[in-house]
Amino acid sequence: MKHLFKPAVFKSILGLLLLLLLVKVAWFVVGVLWLPTSGVEHVAQKGGKALYYRVKLTPNEVAAPTVKATKTAVKKSSGNINSIKLLAIYNASDVTVVTVEHKAKTKVLSRGDAIDGFVLEGAGNNFATFSKASKTYKVLLLKGKATGIEATAKPAPTKAPQKPKVKTAKGEVTDAGDHKVIDRSLLDHYAQNMDDIYKNIGIGEVRNGKDLAGFRITFVRKDSPFAKLDIRRDDVIKSINGQEINSYNAAFGVYKNIKDIDNLTLVIQRGKEEMELEYEIN
Amino acid sequence: MQMVKKIFITLFVVWFAFLWLMPKQELYYKLEHELAKSAIKINEKKIEEGFFTLTLREADIYAQGIKLATVEKVSLFTLLFYTHISVEKLLLDDSLKSMAPTSIENTNIIHKVWNPLNISMDAEGGFGTLSGKANLKERALRIDFNASKGIEMLKPKLKQDEKGWYYETSF
Numbered sequence: 001m002k003h004l005f006k007p008a009v010f011k012s013i014l015g016l017l018l019l020l021l022l023v024k025v026a027w028f029v030v031g032v033l034w035l036p037t038s039g040v041e042h043v044a045q046k047g048g049k050a051l052y053y054r055v056k057l058t059p060n061e062v063a064a065p066t067v068k069a070t071k072t073a074v075k076k077s078s079g080n081i082n083s084i085k086l087l088a089i090y091n092a093s094d095v096t097v098v099t100v101e102h103k104a105k106t107k108v109l110s111r112g113d114a115i116d117g118f119v120l121e122g123a124g125n126n127f128a129t130f131s132k133a134s135k136t137y138k139v140l141l142l143k144g145k146a147t148g149i150e151a152t153a154k155p156a157p158t159k160a161p162q163k164p165k166v167k168t169a170k171g172e173v174t175d176a177g178d179h180k181v182i183d184r185s186l187l188d189h190y191a192q193n194m195d196d197i198y199k200n201i202g203i204g205e206v207r208n209g210k211d212l213a214g215f216r217i218t219f220v221r222k223d224s225p226f227a228k229l230d231i232r233r234d235d236v237i238k239s240i241n242g243q244e245i246n247s248y249n250a251a252f253g254v255y256k257n258i259k260d261i262d263n264l265t266l267v268i269q270r271g272k273e274e275m276e277l278e279y280e281i282n
Numbered sequence: 283m284q285m286v287k288k289i290f291i292t293l294f295v296v297w298f299a300f301l302w303l304m305p306k307q308e309l310y311y312k313l314e315h316e317l318a319k320s321a322i323k324i325n326e327k328k329i330e331e332g333f334f335t336l337t338l339r340e341a342d343i344y345a346q347g348i349k350l351a352t353v354e355k356v357s358l359f360t361l362l363f364y365t366h367i368s369v370e371k372l373l374l375d376d377s378l379k380s381m382a383p384t385s386i387e388n389t390n391i392i393h394k395v396w397n398p399l400n401i402s403m404d405a406e407g408g409f410g411t412l413s414g415k416a417n418l419k420e421r422a423l424r425i426d427f428n429a430s431k432g433i434e435m436l437k438p439k440l441k442q443d444e445k446g447w448y449y450e451t452s453f
Binding site: 027030036192194195 | 300303312314342347377438
């Protein structure tokens with residue numbers, strides 16, 4: 001009987017197939033014993049509470065008419081307009097209210113009220129006008145690099161107003177009584193330079209079992225702007241603008257939107273007490 | 283001589299079968315599980331297996347739940363003695379633009395068995411080109427930025443020598 005294949009070739013092919021089978025079986029065993037049949041997918045958090053934004057109540061973009069209101073008694077004083085810092089403005093057609101800082105104290109003024117001899121005449125979107133001794137002074141809303149004071153004279157002023165002081169490039173945090181005012185430039189600086197954040201403030205995880213429950217402040221450098229935010233070591237950040245901070249994604253969401261935020265409300269836990277810290281970003 | 287030939291053929295068949303029959307997708311899933319322990323997750327639209335390759339298409343990379351980057355194509359090619367990972371069109375999330383260049387066109391990572399303690403890499407993007415080397419023995423990584431532009435945000439982390447800017451770290 002004649003063979004269809006040479007027995008040696010047949011034997012070799014059979015041997016090779018056996019080898020393939022052995023490798024396949026080996027991989028099958030590895031797969032069954034150690035390899036998963038599906039991967040790990042990232043699932044986006046659903047039902048998260050959106051950040052809320054508080055808005056500045058200035059319906060008029062243009063300057064409110066500087067109607068001469070009944071002036072309250074104006075005390076003559078040798079005060080300096082540079083000592084007045086404009087922290088906030090509420091400006092409507094019928095009422096103008098501003099918050100100013102003067103000699104480390106904040107004061108709320110309505111049109112016609114005076115501070116240090118300067119009478120509030122009106123306000124625009126980002127400035128307030130004061131008058132004193134027939135001169136008009138324009139004070140800009142507190143912002144990064146300048147003290148925000150301009151002076152215009154109704155009759156030509158006899159004395160040139162002081163040049164604006166140049167603040168540090170990073171801006172600063174100002175105490176406005178019930179809340180703090182953060183310079184936008186300061187916020188922008190830290191948004192651009194994350195490393196600078198961690199030089200000034202330490203943030204650690206708070207875990208509830210395996211789950212992240214929040215972030216704890218581990219240190220705050222004393223001479224840093226963070227120290228002026230009234231946050232302390234061991235405070236636990238629970239939420240920012242209504243968004244629970246219980247994941248890195250939630251914290252990063254706040255970071256991503258920080259440029260569009262005008263106000264920040266931090267809910268923190270200090271010891272057993274839960275507190276709300278308010279910040280305005282100018 | 284015949285015996286040597288037989289041994290070589292057997293080794294070749296085992297090597298070929300080892301790579302060909304390797305459950306590449308399941309091994310990749312295993313890698314995903316390991317990465318998930320470090321809170322790194324990859325969502326890919328498609329996984330393609332070849333004789334020696336595994337390709338991921340349109341992959342989103344997350345770390346700690348934060349989307350870091352989108353990659354159009356990641357290709358892993360291995361012959362065991364030569365392994366090449368190529369990453370095409372990596373786009374970092376826009377929110378990270380203050381930390382790193384956002385677009386990397388091509389990245390190649392190569393390991394060769396005749397240089398087992400070194401992994402070489404190169405990349406090309408909007409920042410220019412870079413080349414790097416990881417020494418597995420010394421556990422050190424050095425990345426040289428060649429003809430680089432737009433790396434201002436990285437410069438605080440970089441060092442400079444006569445060749446130019448470079449990044450150095452240990453792992």
